[in-house]
Amino acid sequence: MGSVTRSLDDVDPSIPAARQPRQAPFRLFRPRVQPGRRRRDRSAELDNSEHLTLPGDEIPRATDYEESVASRKLMSASRGSQVGFVPDPFRRVEVRFESRNEREQLQCLISSPFVKAVREQQKIRYVDANGGGRHYTFDVVVDWTSGITSACETKYAADALRKDTRGRLEGIFEGRQTRVADDWRLLHENHFDEVTLENAREINYVACGDDAVGIAALRADLPPHGTVISMRDLSERAGLGRRGYRAAIVLIQSGTVRLEPGVRIDPETLVTIHTDG
Secondary structure: OOOOEOOOOOOOOOOOOOOOOOOEEEEEOOOOOOOOOOOOOHHHHOOOOOOOOOOOOOOOOOOOOEOOOOOOOOOOOOOOOEEEEEEEOOOOEEEEEOOHHHHHHHHHHHHOOOEEEEEEEEEEEEEOOOOOEEEEEEEEEEEEOOOOEEEEEEOOHHHHHHHOHHHHHHHHHHOOOOOOOOEEEEEOOOOOOHHHHHHHHHHHHHHOOOOHHHHHHHHOOOOOOOOEEEHHHHHHOOOOOHHHHHHHHHHHHHOOEEOOOOOOOOOOOEEEEOOOO
16 A cells, blocks of 8 residues: 555644543433523524425434444443444444544544545554564544545543553554554544534534435535535525525535635535536
8 A cells, every 4th residue: 555654643742631521321422502502503594484395205314324333342431431422424324432532533524525434443453563463443444535544543632642642553554554544643632623523513413314305406406616605595596495504514524515624604604516517
């Protein structure tokens, strides 16, 4: 596979101490909602129509997800951490996590238009400096749309420095590993900014609606390649109202609808249309 690329995501010693998430039971993750408040449905800002489906169709909820592909059983850390799974609605598989940091990194990776597939807790076999056979389980292996595969380790920045995670990963890839991945990445709690994380939560949450008909209807009525248009105007093109807005959000993951970096998803947000044509 050629030379191995070193991580571009070094841990900065100036990063504050790692966050300490409270103990949480094994559960399906849902987007955070403040106590006493219902989650805001931004699609309600578009119209007051009660008709959110095409004639003779209902918006189903996806339930036929494949089991996790993790190579080991996930356990809570002794200090207390969140353990559970997030649904990947685009590849229809459960993706398990064992810390708040892993959960947030997975959400961003799942929703990214540059990710082809995500496989958590994957074992890599390698030969150490003494010629002995060993194995290491990476938190997640990512297949990028570019054709590159990366073995990613998610660590709180303080823990990565204390355990010299970077040094260990360099050692694994300098040895003769099984070439499960082309390179390695070290992801810490500040790797993705808050806007990216909030957008990822919304994209994944809406995509769980599994509205293939609504998405197809919007795809069939997209404006020309390169068009800059607001999410509101885009959603109204197919006459689907709130349903069209949700479909537009889902198309962000495919790369058909593109956001500028650092911009929050909103009805007034300007996006660029990218089509094969």
